[in-house]
Amino acid sequence: xxxxxxxxxxxxxxxxxxxxxxxxxxxxxxxxxxxxxxxxxxxxxxxxxxxxxxxxxxxxxxxxxxxxxxxxxxxxxxxxxxxxxxxxxxxxxxxxxxxxxxxxxxxxxxxxxxxxxxxxxxxxxxxxxxxxxxxxxxxxxxxxxxxxxxxxxxxxxxxxxxxxxxxxxxxxxxxxxxxxxxxxxxxxxxxxxxxxxxxxxxxxxxxxxxxxxxxxxxxxxxxxxxxxxxxxxxxxxxxxxxxxxxxxxxxxxxxxxxxxxxxxxxxxxxxxxxxxxxxxxxxxxxxxxxxxxxxxxxxxxxxxxxxxxxx
Amino acid sequence: xxxxxxxxxxxxxxxxxxxxxxxxxxxxxxxxxxxxxxxxxxxxxxxxxxxxxxxxxxxxxxxxxxxxxxxxxxxxxxxxxxxxxxxxxxxxxxxxxxxxxxxxxxxxxxxxxxxxxxxxxxxxxxxxxxxxxxxxxxxxxxxxxxxxxxxxxxxxxxxxxxxxxxxxxxxxxxxxxxxxxxxxxxxxxxxxxxxxxxxxxxxxxxxxxxxxxxxxxxxxxxxxxxxxxxxxxxxxxxxxxxxxxxxxxxxxxxxxxxxx
Numbered sequence: 103x104x105x106x107x108x109x110x111x112x113x114x115x116x117x118x119x120x121x122x123x124x125x126x127x128x129x130x131x132x133x134x135x136x137x138x139x140x141x142x143x144x145x146x147x148x149x150x151x152x153x154x155x156x157x158x159x160x161x162x163x164x165x166x167x168x169x170x171x172x173x174x175x176x177x178x179x180x181x182x183x184x185x186x187x188x189x190x191x192x193x194x195x196x197x198x199x200x201x202x203x204x205x206x207x208x209x210x211x212x213x214x215x216x217x218x219x220x221x222x223x224x225x226x227x228x229x230x231x232x233x234x235x236x237x238x239x240x241x242x243x244x245x246x247x248x249x250x251x252x253x254x255x256x257x258x259x260x261x262x263x264x265x266x267x268x269x270x271x272x273x274x275x276x277x278x279x280x281x282x283x284x285x286x287x288x289x290x291x292x293x294x295x296x297x298x299x300x301x302x303x304x305x306x307x308x309x310x311x312x313x314x315x316x317x318x319x320x321x322x323x324x325x326x327x328x329x330x331x332x333x334x335x336x337x338x339x340x341x342x343x344x345x346x347x348x349x350x351x352x353x354x355x356x357x358x359x360x361x362x363x364x365x366x367x368x369x370x371x372x373x374x375x376x377x378x379x380x381x382x383x384x385x386x387x388x389x390x391x392x393x394x395x396x397x398x399x400x401x402x403x404x405x406x407x408x409x410x411x412x413x
Numbered sequence: 414x415x416x417x418x419x420x421x422x423x424x425x426x427x428x429x430x431x432x433x434x435x436x437x438x439x440x441x442x443x444x445x446x447x448x449x450x451x452x453x454x455x456x457x458x459x460x461x462x463x464x465x466x467x468x469x470x471x472x473x474x475x476x477x478x479x480x481x482x483x484x485x486x487x488x489x490x491x492x493x494x495x496x497x498x499x500x501x502x503x504x505x506x507x508x509x510x511x512x513x514x515x516x517x518x519x520x521x522x523x524x525x526x527x528x529x530x531x532x533x534x535x536x537x538x539x540x541x542x543x544x545x546x547x548x549x550x551x552x553x554x555x556x557x558x559x560x561x562x563x564x565x566x567x568x569x570x571x572x573x574x575x576x577x578x579x580x581x582x583x584x585x586x587x588x589x590x591x592x593x594x595x596x597x598x599x600x601x602x603x604x605x606x607x608x609x610x611x612x613x614x615x616x617x618x619x620x621x622x623x624x625x626x627x628x629x630x631x632x633x634x635x636x637x638x639x640x641x642x643x644x645x646x647x648x649x650x651x652x653x654x655x656x657x658x659x660x661x662x663x664x665x666x667x668x669x670x671x672x673x
Contacts, residue, residue, distance in 0.1 A: 136425050241426070368559035368578050368596075371521060371539065387480040387520055388501050400499075400518055401537045402558040404596060405578045 103265045104292040105131030106277075106372075107384040108353045109393065110258035110360040110413050117146065121246065121254025124261040127382075127389040128242035134385060135265030138276040139245040140237030142288035142355055145256040147232045150191060150206045151285075154227040155179060155218065158199040159272045160239050169198075171223075176201060178221045183207075186214050197238070197248050200227075212283035216311075225274060225313050230286035232256075232357050237276040257413050258360050260353045262290040269315040279319045281326035282311060286357040289325065291318035292385060293350030293370045301346070321352055336410045339363045343406060353383070361410040368405030375400045381411045429455040434463045443471045449484075450477035457484055465492050480520065485513065502539070505532055521558070524551045527568065533641065540577065543570045546587060552641050559596065562589050565606060571637055579618065581608050590634060592647050603654045609634060611647040624653035 107127040111118045120143055128139055145152075157175045158168070176193075179201065183190060187209055194202040207214060215226045228235035234254075238245045242263065246252055262277035269275040281287035295301075298317040301324060306312065310323045321342065328338035339354060339361050349369035354361045362383060364372060373387045375398050382390045387400055403409065423430060435456050438447040445464050449457045457475070464470040465488060472493040478484055482501035485494055491510040499517035509528035518536035522544050530549040534542075540558030543551040546568040556574030560582050567587045575593035584603040594612035601618025608621075609630070630651055638646045664672065 133427055136427060366578075368540065373520070373539070386482075386501055387499055387518070388482070391480045391499070397498075399536060401556060402539045402577070404575075405559060 103134045104277075105134030105263040105385045105389070106260070106290045106292045106351065106353055107131065107262075107382075107389050108258075108260040108290075108355070108360050108362065109380065109382045110411055111380050112411065112413055113379060116257070117255045118257065119252075119254070120144070120256045120259040121251040123393045124259045125242045125246040125252060126392040127384055128261045128263045130389045130392045131263050131384065131386055132241050135263040136241050137266045137271045138237060138239045138264045138273070139242040140262045140264070140277045140290070141235065141245070141251060141259060142228070142261070142278040142280075142290070143234045143236070143251070143254050143256050143259045144232045144286075144355065144357065145234065145254070147357060149231075150204055151211075151229060151231055152234055153203045153205070153215075153218070153229045154235050155201045155203065156199065156225040156227055156273050157201055158223055159274070160199055161272060172198060175221055175224055179203070179218050179224065182217050182221065183214065186217060188214060196250060200236075200238070200249075202234075211285060215283050219311075226280070226282070228280040228288065229283070230357070233280070233286040233288060233355075235278055235280055235288055237262075237273055237278065239271065239273070239276075257358075258355060260288065260290050260355050260360070262292075268294065268317060274314040275316040277316075277318055279314075279316075279322035281322040281329075282313075284326040284329060287322070287326060287329070287354065289318065289322040289352055289354050291321055291350055291352040293352070293365065294348045295320060295346055295350065296348040297346065298348075317348075318352070321346065321350075321354075325354055335359055335361050336408060339408045339410070343408065351385075359410050359412045361408070362403070364403060364405060364407045366406045372403055373400050374403055374409075376411075429453045431456070432459055434459045436460070436463065438464055438470075438473075440464070440468060440470060443469065444474075445470045445472070446474045446476065448476045449481075450479065454481050454483055457481070458486065461485060461488070461494070465490055478517070480517075482520070485511070499536070508532075518555065524549075527551065537574070538572075542572075543568070546570065550637070550640075556593065561591075562587070565589070569637060571641070571643075573643065575612065578615075581606070581621075582618070584608070588633065590637065590646075590649070592649075600652050600654070602658070604659075605654055608652040609649040610652065611649050614650075617652070620655045620658045621652055622655035624651040626651050 188205045188207040191204040277290045278288040295317040351370040351372045374383045438445045474495045478498045480499040480501045483503045485505040487507045489509045495514045500519045502520040504523045506525035511530045513532045515534045521539040522541040524532040525544045527549045534553045537555035538553045538557045542557045543562045545564045548568045552571045559577035561580045563582045565584045565587045570589045576591045578596035579598040581600045584606040590609045592611040595614045597615040598618040600621030
């Protein structure tokens, strides 16, 4: 089933509590999927980069050397980044099996991300000047509490409440997916793709890496490939309607835009509120009501809809 | 009916364990007002049943439904229910008798399997509005999503705005009046029933064909518009089942033997 939600404030760079907003929206849709919760949050663009890294699965095998291994992974990541010339600012390890690094870097980001992921068991969840992806097991309030997201101030966000159907309940298969190695692009998805393996093989042949068995990851990589070839976000999304088979509603975010695409059957839900100051969309209206208190008019976009809003 | 609680354990935190009737409505003779803001779905429904079945109330107004799911489901008595706000999924499904006014919008599957009664939605509706409708009238003053009246077996669905894809999919009986545009696959695989469309049609579904307009059609449409005070109806076209896929009159091989 899964619940997806997106919110974008349209007052040009204003600071809003998008972390708290997204927690409320996802928590209201907990019944659509209590397995894991994920956030892609955007703070105002800064000079440096932020990288979110997963060191181990939250529900994985934790042997006697678990803590020692995590410590080694952390120091490996830092030394590898430094060896490529990154200037590390802040390292945050609020949650044991995750790590957030703030740094400055002038070199190739893909090379850096590849080198960090080469550390055993490590996955780069997000990397960008404003994007931060946080995902973990449990409902939205649990994840927001563990990672301190309620205080996150930013411009726009998407989120996902997952009910695992075709792949495991773990962080690797949780949404959102970062469009690796495209900075600041992330995707959440509700649905099933039936030509997933085809697209995965095609994209792997062109050099893309896949970290999970989840069909939604292919959307993020597909869009990254299209945009790397010069498509705009909207063009890439429009093209995806013909290229991807199955039933889906997905949201895609970039540094300054939020887009939604619905398959040609209109089989998966989406409710949209489009205001002058704010655009909010979710699988169910109940989520939108949690962040907009006044009387509003919402509607369900039709099949084949592709819409993009910029902040 | 003080309590309908039975679940005592809930590992995933999704069940509403407390099913006691809150009894907080303001009752004034046959009328009652319920502010649902602080109540859970289960408590709202328990209170509604308590009012209608045990307190002799015939007219209930529910404030702040806040787009919650499954409100007013399975009410089997003649009464009047007004929702001052939006409903989520499965609003007023499985009802038999009530006159429902929704001053907001509804999510998926509003009035699913309604046997009789009236449901008027002032704003938009999601997909599957009036799914498997058996009787009564469903009036949506805004637009509706996809698959409106899927598997409809009776009753009338009246939509003032546009409708999405696969409208009247597998319709078996009853009527739909879509005043706006209809999406692709209108009336796909319908068995019977009538669809009236005022606007553009993206495409007709399999075995859905344009039908001949009769005086009975004019009478029906004008009567429905008059009842709900919607002014004069727009120019409509009529669509019915082409019956090319219709093999129900043919006997099964085993039956044929019996006849011979």
